[in-house]
Amino acid sequence: MNAISGAYDWLTTGANWQGEKGVWHRLSEHLYFSGVALAVACLIALPLALWLGHIGRGGALAVNISNVGRAVPTLAVLVLLTLTPLGRHGDLPTLIALVLFAIPPLLTNTYVGMREVDRSVVEAARGMGMSGRQVFARVELPLAYPLVMTGLRSAAVQVIATATLAAMAGEGGLGRIITAGFSLQNTPQVVAGAVLVAALALVVEGVFVAVGRFLDPARGRA
Numbered sequence: 001m002n003a004i005s006g007a008y009d010w011l012t013t014g015a016n017w018q019g020e021k022g023v024w025h026r027l028s029e030h031l032y033f034s035g036v037a038l039a040v041a042c043l044i045a046l047p048l049a050l051w052l053g054h055i056g057r058g059g060a061l062a063v064n065i066s067n068v069g070r071a072v073p074t075l076a077v078l079v080l081l082t083l084t085p086l087g088r089h090g091d092l093p094t095l096i097a098l099v100l101f102a103i104p105p106l107l108t109n110t111y112v113g114m115r116e117v118d119r120s121v122v123e124a125a126r127g128m129g130m131s132g133r134q135v136f137a138r139v140e141l142p143l144a145y146p147l148v149m150t151g152l153r154s155a156a157v158q159v160i161a162t163a164t165l166a167a168m169a170g171e172g173g174l175g176r177i178i179t180a181g182f183s184l185q186n187t188p189q190v191v192a193g194a195v196l197v198a199a200l201a202l203v204v205e206g207v208f209v210a211v212g213r214f215l216d217p218a219r220g221r222a
Contacts, residue, residue, distance in 0.1 A: 006188025053114020109151025
């Protein structure tokens with residue numbers, strides 16, 4: 001209970017939120033890492049998965065290859081990238097590691113969503129004279145949308161949590177609050193940092209749930 005009450009005191013102390021080492025600055029760094037990594041992962045994984053799911057070829061191989069990355073700890077990838085010439089380019093190793101971590105759930109869910117679309121519905125659309133592009137845009141994509149958004153939400157939350165490891169490579173983010181707490185043997189600060197990361201992940205998930213419902217192609221239909 002001392003650690004919990006101490007974490008509350010730490011979070012409610014205004015000085016801990018100000019300056020380059022304060023919560024607001026660390027939060028902006030965390031959102032930068034997470035946002036850029038998620039955006040790049042989406043640009044890579046979503047078009048590829050949608051296309052492979054549409055044509056029905058090569059998707060299983062792509063998913064299996066991407067899932068190999070899940071067997072390698074993100075921290076190990078980050079350390080290895082830091083030791084390469086890429087380590088001279090600031091936060092590039094961190095961003096690459098987070099992108100590699102975000103691709104598997106995006107690729108897997110999107111491909112599975114496309115392939116689980118009822119084939120009879122697709123054939124009926126083609127029988128009505130729809131082109132391949134129309135079938136993709138009007139039939140496959142709307143029906144695959146729930147799984148696509150689930151993969152996007154999962155990737156976002158995982159990246160938010162994993163971006164904490166950027167502190168291990170000397171980068172910023174909320175993880176620096178935790179590592180500083182360990183260095184100072186300040187358990188309340190460690191707990192406070194963990195609470196901030198968990199709270200951010202929950203907020204991001206809630207935002208994606210709301211956005212997903214708002215953009216749902218089936219919204220408002222009977």
